[in-house]
Amino acid sequence: xxxxxxxxxxxxxxxSAGAAYGPAVIVAPAVRxxxxxxxxxxxxxxxxxxxxxxxxxxxxxEQRAARADDTAQxxxxxxALIARxxxxxxxxxxxxxxxxxxxxxxxxxxxxxxxxxxxxxxYFAERVTDLRDVGSRTIAAVLGVPAPGVPNxxxxxxxxxxxxxxxxTATLDKALVAGIVTxxxxxxxxxxxxxxxxxxxxxxxxxxxxxxAAGTPVAIDGGTGEVLVSPSPENxxxxxxxxxxxxxxxxxxxxxxxxxxxxxVSLLAxxxxxxxxxxxxxxxxxxxxxxxxxxxxxSSSTAPTLEEQTQIYTKVFEPFGSDRRVIVRTLDxxxxxxxxxxxxxxxxxxxxxxxxxxLSQAREDLLDTQLEALAAAASATGADxxxxxxxxxxxxxxxWFAQRVSAAGLAKSGVMIEVPAAALRARDVLANVDxxxxxxxxxxxxxxxxxxxxxxxxALLDPWQPxxxxxxxxxxxxxxxxxxxxxxxxxxxxxxxxxLVLTGLGxxxxxxxxxxxxxVRYALSLHSLDDCRRLAQLALGARTAADALAAVREACxxxxxxxx
Ligand code: PEP
Ligand code: MG
Numbered sequence: 001x002x003x004x005x006x007x008x009x010x011x012x013x014x015x016s017a018g019a020a021y022g023p024a025v026i027v028a029p030a031v032r033x034x035x036x037x038x039x040x041x042x043x044x045x046x047x048x049x050x051x052x053x054x055x056x057x058x059x060x061x062e063q064r065a066a067r068a069d070d071t072a073q074x075x076x077x078x079x080a081l082i083a084r085x086x087x088x089x090x091x092x093x094x095x096x097x098x099x100x101x102x103x104x105x106x107x108x109x110x111x112x113x114x115x116x117x118x119x120x121x122x123y124f125a126e127r128v129t130d131l132r133d134v135g136s137r138t139i140a141a142v143l144g145v146p147a148p149g150v151p152n153x154x155x156x157x158x159x160x161x162x163x164x165x166x167x168x169t170a171t172l173d174k175a176l177v178a179g180i181v182t183x184x185x186x187x188x189x190x191x192x193x194x195x196x197x198x199x200x201x202x203x204x205x206x207x208x209x210x211x212x213a214a215g216t217p218v219a220i221d222g223g224t225g226e227v228l229v230s231p232s233p234e235n236x237x238x239x240x241x242x243x244x245x246x247x248x249x250x251x252x253x254x255x256x257x258x259x260x261x262x263x264x265v266s267l268l269a270x271x272x273x274x275x276x277x278x279x280x281x282x283x284x285x286x287x288x289x290x291x292x293x294x295x296x297x298x299s300s301s302t303a304p305t306l307e308e309q310t311q312i313y314t315k316v317f318e319p320f321g322s323d324r325r326v327i328v329r330t331l332d333x334x335x336x337x338x339x340x341x342x343x344x345x346x347x348x349x350x351x352x353x354x355x356x357x358x359l360s361q362a363r364e365d366l367l368d369t370q371l372e373a374l375a376a377a378a379s380a381t382g383a384d385x386x387x388x389x390x391x392x393x394x395x396x397x398x399x400w401f402a403q404r405v406s407a408a409g410l411a412k413s414g415v416m417i418e419v420p421a422a423a424l425r426a427r428d429v430l431a432n433v434d435x436x437x438x439x440x441x442x443x444x445x446x447x448x449x450x451x452x453x454x455x456x457x458x459a460l461l462d463p464w465q466p467x468x469x470x471x472x473x474x475x476x477x478x479x480x481x482x483x484x485x486x487x488x489x490x491x492x493x494x495x496x497x498x499x500l501v502l503t504g505l506g507x508x509x510x511x512x513x514x515x516x517x518x519x520v521r522y523a524l525s526l527h528s529l530d531d532c533r534r535l536a537q538l539a540l541g542a543r544t545a546a547d548a549l550a551a552v553r554e555a556c557x558x559x560x561x562x563x564x
Pocket of ligand 1: 418491
């Protein structure tokens, strides 16, 4: 087994709760061009063949998209677009003409693009994983060898990878993937969000994961982040026992979110499209706290029409009837989620650039069409629709948005609080809207000045960072002064312990992947509002993120501490 990890406990960040046990299946690394590859005999003929390989990859990705759910579909289709990028084909042709072999030419063209993407930073840098994935698949097709990635699984297994491209995560077969462990990645990376959405236990940012040998039995706890390699039967039993106790505890958890003394905290779902809406509509949750509308259009090259949008939004609203709210976020385009039809040109630093509402202000036509479609779908279904803006920083921006929403005939407007400026001035920012919703993924990114896509910075991005909690506290106080409700729709809302802290800080609703709702509901049911306030003060008073978590874990109800 060489240097392989054997009988060892590893630790990462638990991003999707649940216990899982099975043999490790290592995701095949990227295929490389052979170092001694000969120049193409005829560069023109070779280019035709390479283009066919790119097309094969695009078609393969689209076929996988057809089998995937909404969110996954968009990601896969967007990746397929990379394989069809004419600039990439042209760059490959140049390499062929300069005397390189076909696989080498693909590799060099991809790396040329990757360097440009990395230099641009933000969204572009994040797409480098997808770009290299396309390159590696194309090289495999050129060489006639199996595509890299997750092999066919014969039994329920633990997938172990350096990192998983969103495209890979999205198409995993839930029946055969018992759990996921990645060496890289962070709490708010696409892989983490998708795994939770799919209900697959997952641990990310687990150092040493790649030293696990294929076939080694591995047990994971996607709640605590534990990864047990060749665990003893007792260890597996402990983990399974915890899993069983978790299931038993959650089996009795149903209905609206409420603390043990009757303080309501609405439990809502995060969704990315029609299929997610149907699934969340069937789940025991109180509605939708975040519909990421940009997810629906990630692969659209032209702006969706009023009719197309009305149709989609109608289908999204229907599962929630007229009594469960649906909070829709207007297009959060830009930075890590660019939309081809809403591109304002390259930016030095897209995460700090014209994204979210800033982009809507530059493209009022897009916002107004979307609001019109939302209003039409709301009136067609009688749904309780509330519309909020992403990336709001000032009171003026919030007022501008509220006016647009009301002009479109929509009843309620709100704003995401995900920029520290808006959190610190919540009293002014919320003055003319109906509610705020804390986007803790971006709020952590901007408070800690740490790119949320950078796995290496995950400690800084931890929402338990006392500075992030202090900013959330300020936002909740501002909302309370106005008597306006404040929700949370970032990933932290689905962390059962943090949910207690957020409730103690004054949050009224928590929105998350539906798979996380039962544990949060259970956590609330074990604590009174005063308990939550006490836990919030413990976390706020801690010096470090680790201290905050440890203090809350220590002080919360032991029945909960035993499960998370
Ligand atoms: C957030 O930033 O916390 C959020 C909910 O929005 P997104 O993750 O889509 O940026
Ligand atoms: Mg955000």
